Amino acid sequence: MSKSLLGKFLFVLMLAFVLLIAACSDGSDDDSSSDEEGNEESSENEGEDEEEEEASGEGDQLYSIEDFSPTTANSGEPIEGGELTYGLVTDTAFEGTLNWAFYSGTYDAEILNWFDESLLGYSNEYRINDEGAATYEVDEENSSITFTIKDGVKWHDGEPVTAEDWAFAYETILHPDYDGVRGTSAGFTRLLGYEEYVSGEADEIEGIEIVDDQTITFHYDRLTPSLLTGGIWGYPLAKHIFEDIPVAEMSSSPEVREEPIGFGPFKVESVTPGESVTLSKFEDYWRGEPNLDKVTIKTINPSTAANAVETGEVDLVDSFPADQYADNADLEGVDWLGMIDQAYTYIGFKLGDWDAEAGKVNYKPEEMKMGDVDLRRAMWYAVDNSEVGEQFYDGLRWNGTTLIPPSHPEYHDDSIETPTFDPDKANQILDDAGYEDVDGDGFREDPDGEELVINFATMSGGDVAQPLANYYMQSWERVGLNVELVDGRLLEFNSFYDRVGQRGEDDPEIDIYQGAWSVGYDVDPTGLYGKEALFNFPRYESEKNDELLAEGVSEEAFDTEYRKEVYSEWQEFMVEEIPVFPTLYRSIVVPANERVVNWDITVEGTNTRYSEVGVTE
Amino acid sequence: MWKFIVRRLLITTPQIVLLSAIVFILAQLMPGDALTGLIDPTVKQERLEELRVQLGLDNPWYIQYRDWVAGIVQGDFGRSFIYKMDVTELIGQRIVNTIWLSVVSVFFIYAIGLPLGIISGRYNDRLIDQLITGYTYIGFATPIFIFGLIAVWIFGFVLGWFPTGGSVAPGLDPGTLEYYLSKIHHVLLPALSIALIGTVGTVQYLRSEIVDTKQRDFIITARAKGASESRVYNRHIFRNSILPIAAFFGYEIVNLINGTVLIEQIFSYPGMGNLFLESIVRRDTTVAITLVLISGIGAILGALLSDIILSMVDPRIRIK
Numbered sequence: 001m002s003k004s005l006l007g008k009f010l011f012v013l014m015l016a017f018v019l020l021i022a023a024c025s026d027g028s029d030d031d032s033s034s035d036e037e038g039n040e041e042s043s044e045n046e047g048e049d050e051e052e053e054e055a056s057g058e059g060d061q062l063y064s065i066e067d068f069s070p071t072t073a074n075s076g077e078p079i080e081g082g083e084l085t086y087g088l089v090t091d092t093a094f095e096g097t098l099n100w101a102f103y104s105g106t107y108d109a110e111i112l113n114w115f116d117e118s119l120l121g122y123s124n125e126y127r128i129n130d131e132g133a134a135t136y137e138v139d140e141e142n143s144s145i146t147f148t149i150k151d152g153v154k155w156h157d158g159e160p161v162t163a164e165d166w167a168f169a170y171e172t173i174l175h176p177d178y179d180g181v182r183g184t185s186a187g188f189t190r191l192l193g194y195e196e197y198v199s200g201e202a203d204e205i206e207g208i209e210i211v212d213d214q215t216i217t218f219h220y221d222r223l224t225p226s227l228l229t230g231g232i233w234g235y236p237l238a239k240h241i242f243e244d245i246p247v248a249e250m251s252s253s254p255e256v257r258e259e260p261i262g263f264g265p266f267k268v269e270s271v272t273p274g275e276s277v278t279l280s281k282f283e284d285y286w287r288g289e290p291n292l293d294k295v296t297i298k299t300i301n302p303s304t305a306a307n308a309v310e311t312g313e314v315d316l317v318d319s320f321p322a323d324q325y326a327d328n329a330d331l332e333g334v335d336w337l338g339m340i341d342q343a344y345t346y347i348g349f350k351l352g353d354w355d356a357e358a359g360k361v362n363y364k365p366e367e368m369k370m371g372d373v374d375l376r377r378a379m380w381y382a383v384d385n386s387e388v389g390e391q392f393y394d395g396l397r398w399n400g401t402t403l404i405p406p407s408h409p410e411y412h413d414d415s416i417e418t419p420t421f422d423p424d425k426a427n428q429i430l431d432d433a434g435y436e437d438v439d440g441d442g443f444r445e446d447p448d449g450e451e452l453v454i455n456f457a458t459m460s461g462g463d464v465a466q467p468l469a470n471y472y473m474q475s476w477e478r479v480g481l482n483v484e485l486v487d488g489r490l491l492e493f494n495s496f497y498d499r500v501g502q503r504g505e506d507d508p509e510i511d512i513y514q515g516a517w518s519v520g521y522d523v524d525p526t527g528l529y530g531k532e533a534l535f536n537f538p539r540y541e542s543e544k545n546d547e548l549l550a551e552g553v554s555e556e557a558f559d560t561e562y563r564k565e566v567y568s569e570w571q572e573f574m575v576e577e578i579p580v581f582p583t584l585y586r587s588i589v590v591p592a593n594e595r596v597v598n599w600d601i602t603v604e605g606t607n608t609r610y611s612e613v614g615v616t617e
Numbered sequence: 618m619w620k621f622i623v624r625r626l627l628i629t630t631p632q633i634v635l636l637s638a639i640v641f642i643l644a645q646l647m648p649g650d651a652l653t654g655l656i657d658p659t660v661k662q663e664r665l666e667e668l669r670v671q672l673g674l675d676n677p678w679y680i681q682y683r684d685w686v687a688g689i690v691q692g693d694f695g696r697s698f699i700y701k702m703d704v705t706e707l708i709g710q711r712i713v714n715t716i717w718l719s720v721v722s723v724f725f726i727y728a729i730g731l732p733l734g735i736i737s738g739r740y741n742d743r744l745i746d747q748l749i750t751g752y753t754y755i756g757f758a759t760p761i762f763i764f765g766l767i768a769v770w771i772f773g774f775v776l777g778w779f780p781t782g783g784s785v786a787p788g789l790d791p792g793t794l795e796y797y798l799s800k801i802h803h804v805l806l807p808a809l810s811i812a813l814i815g816t817v818g819t820v821q822y823l824r825s826e827i828v829d830t831k832q833r834d835f836i837i838t839a840r841a842k843g844a845s846e847s848r849v850y851n852r853h854i855f856r857n858s859i860l861p862i863a864a865f866f867g868y869e870i871v872n873l874i875n876g877t878v879l880i881e882q883i884f885s886y887p888g889m890g891n892l893f894l895e896s897i898v899r900r901d902t903t904v905a906i907t908l909v910l911i912s913g914i915g916a917i918l919g920a921l922l923s924d925i926i927l928s929m930v931d932p933r934i935r936i937k
Contacts, residue, residue, distance in 0.1 A: 091882050091885065091891075092891065092895045093887050093891065093892075093895070095699060095700050095701070096700065096702075097700070097701050102701065104699075105699075179668070179671065179672075179701065181664055181665070181668065182664075183664065184663060184664045251701040251702075252696075252701055252702045252703065257702065269788060270787070270788050270789075270790075272783070272784075272785060272787060273710045273887070274710070274711075274887040275783045275784060275785070275787070275885075275887050276783060276787035276788075277787070278787045278788035296787045296788065297787075298782070298783060298787055299782065299783070299885055300781075300782055300885060301781075301782060301882065301883060301884075301885045303766065303883065304766075304769055304770075304773075304774070304781055304782070304883075307770065307773075307774040307781070308774075308781065310774075311774050311777075313774075313781065492648070493649070493653075494647065494648045494649025494653050494900060495648035495649065497649060497653055498648040498649050498653070499648075502649075502653060
């Protein structure tokens, strides 16, 4: 082989290599970039999370959330002096606002859970019980609730947790200089003297009565069931530490960021901003000494989360990218815990816009494209959400029925019949309602014979977003409806919510949209579907809706049976009216190393899991 | 030379002001604001509106811009909406990590790039040159995030030689020897990933410069005068070939300080690149515009630094 021939040969070989590498990187490029997007979004919005990082699994295997247990298998006894690493799966840093009164990010909350807790314990029905550090007594006659803090509840510096601290938390959160987002739940707004204190007329909140060091009574204008299901602020603020700090400076003070204090099972040893927190056992914890000696919390990147769990670098994680579950279902030495998520995905119909002056929705179905309930119902019948759950989410999401998800089994009414996939029925409804294809282009026109183009807004993020949107549009096309994406593409998170109307400036371009809501402890949907709720993006209102929503938080509804009836009726009413229809219910699936015992991801588990969790080796 | 530096700085001041205004307006035009991420049925919108007023987010952009500039003049860059702390403090935390990463990366880039470039140029078209050139082609073709992921997987998870994330092991006291060793340990793998991919440009430049210089008349003269081969290479060829590399040095550092977003993401390394990306996505405008301002100033200083270095290594260039 002559030299020039060799050179040419090498050149060709090199070219082949370069092409090969370029080809490889192309595919992976797509993967990783969309993954990143999804995760940014999930960290961005704590309560409300939209289409994220889920993707269809490679295999055909289907999973069902019913096969998962929310607790670890507990294969052995916890050892003394164990150490555990807890992973926060995120590609951004945690904010480090480590105080319940000021935090706003989910990751801060995950850290807070380890060293500080609510004085109130909650049952799996999301109701206050006496398992927490305080017991309660309701005085229905005087519309007040009295709490008694148990003996021996101490801050990490040894000072007792007092009623004074609890009242101080209220005074701080309602202070005009307070820069957090709390202070609007029923537990604040229904307090006697709330208005006077907030407006600055009063120096004290009339409705808070400190009986003695361990006893506090809250007086309300009237009782509502929301108070007992998450409405009451249960986190005291250490008065002896924060007393001298001006409210405006609290959230950036070292007492919040560097040496945070609580009365939970662990004490904060050190905080590396944005990266990690180390904690050690608090021996005087009121429930008794915790099982573990040391806990390290650190952030791990979603793209390497599975590796970190597999190698034991972290024992537990706060969440796990659902699209990676199918690939990692058989990880050795790992238990998978799961439960139903307090959330649902839905399709919403724009039925009006926002009247900023009146501070309420401007419901005007006669002017809106989607104003006809038959059209909305037909669109519900046209989509097969069970198939979506199986094809896109390996069965870890499934067909949604009503607007109260099964994560609230008490109130979720599974006896309600809701439209499920039936294209013939959809066609039938549309035919009967007068939506006919007049000009023969394959798409139906509206009853007046005008062309009907429905503009669909949906968010980008995750591998699934685009195919899912396509699936829905094709399903509607099959029943003769012409649905197009707004702007012809998926919308970025911020712009999506701006245009759907989070500032009250609804984009008239949008006719329908896909969103998701998470549901708090309290099932009261007024914040999402009440006529004065800005987050009522469909801009729907009706008298019966108002009535039912008011009834759900009335004094009579203190009786759970009655409240259930009210919300059953509301769920059924929403199925008739269809301002939105739920598409999918969701699940949470997280891995836990087999050596971890007593870990329980349920609501009730929140009370005890941090002090009782242990490791067997 | 001082005159030159002062003049350069004077010219750049209006550039920075213009840059800040443009960035500020663009940031305002983005949909959503720092509170959009808080859409949550348990947080009432009245509270969000109150906060918007409290934070001044409801003011028109020119008032916000005026307030912002007034703050900067007094050394106050504002507060991060997301982190609820002063921007200077937040960036202070991150910039230390980024400087660490850039310094180590730059060190590796030149520690790898210079010898390879020299060897490659000196023995051009031999086997060793072809191997090195082959490496540079692969380096050019490999996206850095793929390389980073593979590096984390092999050296972090499979071999366990390096930590897989963070800038320091949790729980160490700042200031102790252990703390600094841990910092170096954490920075090695990301820095090597950056350097192995980032150095290929340096190698190529140096190689072609050397190949080019080798045939120049003054080299033939040097040889004719009987200079030894090592003297020819070290004194004559190397010093002349290093010029473009030196000119690039300033930019290189600035580029790295501005952040290597992808590497920081993969290694969960809390540096400026990560912060910048996050602040844009979450509409934390005060942080985003401060970072843009810093990188703008950095680019200008980097160019200046490059010119100064160039004047030092090349006596023919005189700054006036």
